[in-house]
Amino acid sequence: MSTKETGSNGPSTQSIEEPEADNNADDDIEAAESSAETQLSLDLIFEVLKNRRRREVIRYLREHEQQVTLSDLAEHIAALENDTDIASITSSQRKRVYVGLYQCHLPKMADMEIVEFNQNRGIVDLGPNAPQLYEYLDNDDAGGRKWYKYYIGISAFGVGLFLLTVVFGQPALLQTAALGGLCVAIAAASVLQTVSERDTNE
Known part of the structure; x- marks a missing residue:
């Protein structure tokens, strides 16, 4: 916006700049919304935890506290399911768990933001909603003993x-x-x- 003033030296133009819009507040709100975890219903939590493989996925990621490969995760769970060590599992045992995780369990958990699953790279990490399951998972560990x-x-x-x-x-x-x-x-x-x-x- 500008106003024109007329003085003794003739007409002159003085530009008055309007204040820029403050976008910081909007940015803060968007950041808060993106970082806030979605509250999962008990039905969804129990749907996840009723399956042993999903429970073992969360336990493994929680223990390592970092990204892991799908191959390592599948080997770990296959060894548990067959009551043996990783070196002793067969290729068919590993493949069965790998396929189940890749096609079913991890995508479903990723949709709930319990894990972050990069299918192209075969990388798995905990998602923002994972902590909501810890209480029930710990109780399940006690019950399993x-x-x-x-x-x-x-x-x-x-x-x-x-x-x-x-x-x-x-x-x-x-x-x-x-x-x-x-x-x-x-x-x-x-x-x-x-x-x-x-x-x-x-």
Whole structure:
């Protein structure tokens, strides 16, 4: 905008500059919005955590606190699933986990911003929403260690039955009953553990 003034020396033009718009506030708002994590619903959180491979992805990334390759991640999870070390896993075991992570699990977790997944480079990192799952993941870790308590209880049950055979003095009958009961208890606990782990593997 400009105004013209007329003086003794003739007309002159004096430019008055308008103040520039302050864009700093808008920039701050956009930065805050982009950095703010999206609150995940409990349904989405449990949908992610119900699968063992997804849980292991978060654990692995959380432990390393840096970008990892999809190959290293697949090898780690394959070794866990097959109860062996990385050097002993077969190519088919590794490939099965690799394909599952690449095609299904990582893209789904990336959509929720739980991980950042660069498919072209095969790089995986934690996303901004990952910390929302830590509380439930830690509780799951504690629950996953409950099986040893069951087996301790079974052992105590077997010892108790054995002591009964000593106290009542009928070793043949009671020992048979004790052995049968102990076998049934161990078999039941083993089946429950196997089913529980299998359901969360795929």
